[in-house]
Amino acid sequence: MATSIMRVHTLAAPLFSTFIFLLCFSSTVLSVSFSKIQLPPNATGPEALAFVSGTGQFCTGIADGRILKYQGPTTGFVDFGFAAPNRSKSVCDGTDTANPKPVCGRPLGLALHHATNRLYVCDAFFGFGVLGPKGGQVTILSTGADGEPFRFCNAVDVHQRTGDVYFTDSSAVYDIRQIETAISTNDSTGRLMKYDFKTEQVTVLFRNLSGAVGVAVDEEAKFVLVSEFIINRTIKIWLQGTKANKFEIINLQPMPDNIKRTASENFWLAAAMIKQGTQSLVPIGQRINASGTVLQTVNFERWYGNKSISEVQEFNGLLHVASRLVNFIGVYKH
Numbered sequence: 599m600a601t602s603i604m605r606v607h608t609l610a611a612p613l614f615s616t617f618i619f620l621l622c623f624s625s626t627v628l629s630v631s632f633s634k635i636q637l638p639p640n641a642t643g644p645e646a647l648a649f650v651s652g653t654g655q656f657c658t659g660i661a662d663g664r665i666l667k668y669q670g671p672t673t674g675f676v677d678f679g680f681a682a683p684n685r686s687k688s689v690c691d692g693t694d695t696a697n698p699k700p701v702c703g704r705p706l707g708l709a710l711h712h713a714t715n716r717l718y719v720c721d722a723f724f725g726f727g728v729l730g731p732k733g734g735q736v737t738i739l740s741t742g743a744d745g746e747p748f749r750f751c752n753a754v755d756v757h758q759r760t761g762d763v764y765f766t767d768s769s770a771v772y773d774i775r776q777i778e779t780a781i782s783t784n785d786s787t788g789r790l791m792k793y794d795f796k797t798e799q800v801t802v803l804f805r806n807l808s809g810a811v812g813v814a815v816d817e818e819a820k821f822v823l824v825s826e827f828i829i830n831r832t833i834k835i836w837l838q839g840t841k842a843n844k845f846e847i848i849n850l851q852p853m854p855d856n857i858k859r860t861a862s863e864n865f866w867l868a869a870a871m872i873k874q875g876t877q878s879l880v881p882i883g884q885r886i887n888a889s890g891t892v893l894q895t896v897n898f899e900r901w902y903g904n905k906s907i908s909e910v911q912e913f914n915g916l917l918h919v920a921s922r923l924v925n926f927i928g929v930y931k932h
């Protein structure tokens with residue numbers, strides 16, 4: 599390549615510099631790279647990611663009930679935590695996404711409160727809890743609200759300044775093994791809760807959600823965004839002001855899953871597009887602003903095929919992608 603370019607150069611210098619300019623320009627615009635952080639053998643289905651600020655370390659919950667912590671390229675992943683009180687490694691390790699076992703647990707949402715090092719966890723079977731910096735068994739903080747147990751604790755986010763936590767129960771009727779039924783019956787028994795850091799009380803903020811699988815609070819705790827997977831929409835629920843407790847539909851991208859705030863008060867939504875003329879899904883990440891306006895779309899088909907993804911999170915300028923259907927974390931650079 600270099601030699602032939604040199605030859606061109608001697609023949610047509612002005613033309614060549616234009617050519618080089620275009621080359622550089624287009625490679626800056628188009629260059630993307632994708633790499634994989636491979637999970638350990640027998641580990642699959644990372645659903646959500648919680649980064650430790652200032653480092654590349656993160657935690658993720660996998661299909662067999664473990665919470666793994668990634669400690670960097672040399673150490674890789676270590677077992678960090680779990681919610682199931684009787685979890686046995688010999689029974690549980692290696693359980694795949696298609697067959698979640700109540701006795702093993704299934705950690706879904708994770709959110710780290712940086713000031714206290716508390717890692718909040720939504721386990722689909724065991725409810726809402728917290729882990730300290732040493733990990734281990736999750737201390738369950740809540741298994742239900744208003745007299746109704748959680749059946750499918752799913753997404754969690756923490757408001758860093760106050761330490762208050764917002765989390766969802768996807769359904770009061772169906773658990774994670776019955777997702778297909780929840781979808782086919784248009785289940786709308788999901789709820790949004792708040793855990794008050796000071797009083798340690800859990801209150802229900804919003805009911806009648808259809809597959810509430812993602813939540814993100816804004817920097818000022820003025821609102822939360824919640825994705826409703828079953829009815830293909832993302833809503834904004836106001837927490838303060840004259841619109842408190844009211845909601846607006848802000849985005850209609852199909853199959854919305856986790857929502858992650860960026861440092862610049864935008865949000866990455868993991869979702870899907872449906873290929874024209876087919877039923878086939880294409881996993882995408884959408885960067886939206888607080889009004890739901892799409893600012894950027896990244897298509898992940900090249901690396902995930904038609905497998906759905908559950909999270910896109912920006913950290914240190916890279917997009918980190920989680921999916922219940924693979925055994926790696928995708929790292930996308932653009």
Ligand SMILES: *[C@@H]1O[C@H](CO)[C@@H](O)[C@H](O)[C@H]1NC(C)=O
Nearest residue numbers: 638639640641688691692693
């Ligand atoms: C993975 O699972 C298989 C079957 O369950 C088991 O034989 C094997 O020892 C496991 N490997 C690791 C590294 O845990």
Ligand SMILES: *[C@@H]1O[C@H](CO)[C@@H](O)[C@H](O)[C@H]1NC(C)=O
Nearest residue numbers: 682683684685700701702724
């Ligand atoms: C854990 O094991 C104990 C003792 O066998 C039993 O009483 C308890 O119900 C089990 N808990 C779960 C969640 O399986």
Ligand SMILES: *[C@@H]1O[C@H](CO)[C@@H](O)[C@H](O)[C@H]1NC(C)=O
Nearest residue numbers: 780781782783784785828829
């Ligand atoms: C669920 O909602 C969809 C779209 O609104 C509708 O087509 C379908 O009939 C509903 N199913 C049930 C069981 O209500």
Ligand SMILES: *[C@@H]1O[C@H](CO)[C@@H](O)[C@H](O)[C@H]1NC(C)=O
Nearest residue numbers: 746770786787789805806807
């Ligand atoms: C909303 O949920 C409550 C219970 O959480 C239920 O009593 C009520 O009927 C639901 N409303 C609708 C419109 O489904």
Ligand SMILES: *[C@@H]1O[C@H](CO)[C@@H](O)[C@H](O)[C@H]1NC(C)=O
Nearest residue numbers: 827828829830852853871872
């Ligand atoms: C949600 O979107 C998916 C994919 O386009 C579609 O199959 C499903 O019917 C939609 N559900 C509803 C309730 O509109």
Ligand SMILES: *[C@@H]1O[C@H](CO)[C@@H](O)[C@H](O)[C@H]1NC(C)=O
Nearest residue numbers: 877878879880903904905906
């Ligand atoms: C994904 O593609 C495979 C074949 O490549 C097909 O069997 C499967 O039904 C597709 N799944 C979805 C959700 O489109």
Ligand SMILES: *[C@@H]1O[C@H](CO)[C@@H](O)[C@H](O)[C@H]1NC(C)=O
Nearest residue numbers: 886887888889890891892893
């Ligand atoms: C989102 O972007 C749209 C289009 O640029 C703009 O009208 C809207 O004000 C933005 N919303 C916020 C909260 O920044």
